[in-house]
Amino acid sequence: MISIQHYLLVSAAIFVLGLLTVATRRNALGILLGTELVLNAAALNMVIFGRYSNHMAEGSIYALFVIVLAAAEAAVALAVGLMIYRNFKTIDTVEVDDLKG
């Protein structure tokens, strides 16, 4: 029998994988991918808790919000990434440190 713990384990795994991707990747696109994973883990959690708490609709709606937000974020982040590339001829985040104090 698949219980809530299994779902939560999956989502936690995805979250941690996303977080690690963000933390370790030097490529801006990789970081973007990591954030997508983190966001999707969060969306998954919304659905899971909605399903197990008789608030199916609310959970799904929040998940939808997160998906929309992720899409918007991806669009903006990709635009930023493009501009970074145009200016620095690289998307390596270590190289791009002009705002460093």
Place this chain on the structure above:
Amino acid sequence: MNTQFFIDYAWIIPLAPLVGFLINGIGTFLKLPYVRSKTVVHTIACGALLLSFIFAVGVFLHLSSLEPEARSITRYLYTWLQVGSLKADAAFLLDPLSSVMMLIITGVGFLIHVYSIGYMADDPSYSRFFTYLNLFCFAMLLLVMGDNLLMLFIGWEGVGLCSYLLIGFWFKEKANAQAGMKAFVVNRIGDFAFLLGMFLLFWTMYDYGHASVTFKEIGQHVGLIKDVEVGGWPVLVLVGILLFIGATGKSAQVPLYVWLPDAMAGPTPVSGLIHAATMVTAGIYMIGRLNFVYTLAPEALVVVATVGAVTALFAATIGFAQNDIKKVLAYSTVSQLGYMFLGMGTGAYAAGIFHLMTHAFFKACLFLGSGSVILGMHHEQDMRKMGGLKKYMPVTYWTFLLATIAIAGIFPFSGFFSKDEILWKAFEAGGHISSWYYVLWGLGIAGAMGTAFYMFRAVSMTFYGELGARAHEVPAEEASHGHDDDHGHHGHGDHTPHESPKTMTFALSVLALLSVVGGFLGIPYALGHFFHVPNFFEHWLEPVLNHGGGHHGGHHSVPPIEYGLMIFSVAIALTASYLGYLFYTKRQDLPKKFVAKFPKLHALALNKYYVDEIYQALVVNNLLRLNNFLSAFDAKVVDGAVNAVGSVVRVYSRVMGFWDATFVDGLVNGVAQLVRQLGRALRKTQTGRIQNYLYVAMLGVVILMIWRML
């Protein structure tokens, strides 16, 4: 002629010289063009005095038209100051005494102003001279016209100031400036006692309910305090002596006479006006004005008479050996002032004032004559370089001779009447008051002999013999510089003596005339009653001086001894005059033999008994020593204390400075350093790598999770 007009406008008498002083003074001070014209300057100055003289004559005429008892008019101008019970008005007292003084001051003053036109003609400071001269006349008139002691004192100080200014008139020569200062300082000593006397009189009167400084009120109420004593002394005797000490300063009596001979550094008209005719007689006037005080203080009168008689003889003997013509006259003045004080001290106030007047005539004439000689000799004052001037300067010679006969006291010239009156009163007082007065009379007779001798010595040395015949007697070191009365214009070309200009001989002639006839105003009863001629002068002054004399009105019988003494003193004067003439014309060997026989005596008189040196040693040097001590005290103790306080404050502030720099600043800087170090450390965390921040955030999450689990 309605003479009331002169009384109403009596204030013009002192005001006219004041206006003259202001016009010439302002012009001189601001270098306005009009003072460059000598005519303008001396017209203003002499005109002012002439106006004063006319009004003084008017006042005199008005007073003489009144009853004797009514001859005392106070012209109130305004209340000058009022403090508590002290009230002094600016008011003029017009009475016989002040009118005599006014006539002398304005009359002789006018003549000397006229004389100065000629004498000062070449002086570059012409307008300054007349400015001072007018100021002097103003102050002197204030002195004699004031109706209270305070106004007298203002005038007293004013004439002192003018005397100082005029003695030091040629101040570029240090000796002249020093002589001026000496006169001023010596006068201050007297003035100090004078002030004390005034205060003592005022406060004693105050204690008895009649505080006043007005002569009239003092005269009315002074009887109240005649038995009051202060410290065992009758207060009026103390007042009299203190005021008299003031008079010894102003009127050059022993021991404060030393400034007058030095005062000859001033221009000769000044010597004639201030240091012979007017200012130096202020002391005699003061005693005459306060005769009611002195009459109640017979002991003070004895002091006055004694000082006067001693001065009369003492100064006369110094006159024997002086070679500077003006110095002879200066000591002669000191001596004659002594006679006046002898007269005052005998209670014969009228005789003292009478001698004051005749002395003003003949001594002014002698001084102006000496000025004429000095000018004629091209600023030479040493009589040894003169001689034979009779033929070069006839007017000067004759006037000088007449004045000399007058001062020698030879009948019937003015000096005879006044001096003999004083001597007779002194002799009489020997019988009436105390036999001590016989001694004073003896001193007076000896002084009269001396006067006749040194005056004829001066005449002989100056006018007889041959010009420059005794120039070889001048020691070489003195001959080189000479006593220069003026400065700078020896370039007259010819060096023969010449007669002086008309302005000077005019003044000389008038004064000589007065010296001859002035005595007839005061013919003593002993002589006058033969011709039924009264003693005008004594009667005139009677309303003011009626307290004194003791025996006036008792002239009904004349003691034969009075005639004897008259003949005796004239004989003595004639003998001494003849000797003075003989010794310095035909028998010049006699005084030389005398000098050779008594060289010490001669040196004593020549060096004025070393009084100046004694004062220098006793007073001046001790004062200087005190000064040095005080200045050392100031430098060491006072400055030391100030410096010690300074050092303490400096050490304290250094400690405070150290505290401030170390601890206060340390704290402030420490805070700043801390912030800076912290900033430097924290800057390292701002790596600019986004992942680093993320690690920190993750670490935080982990810590929070562990926390929750614990």
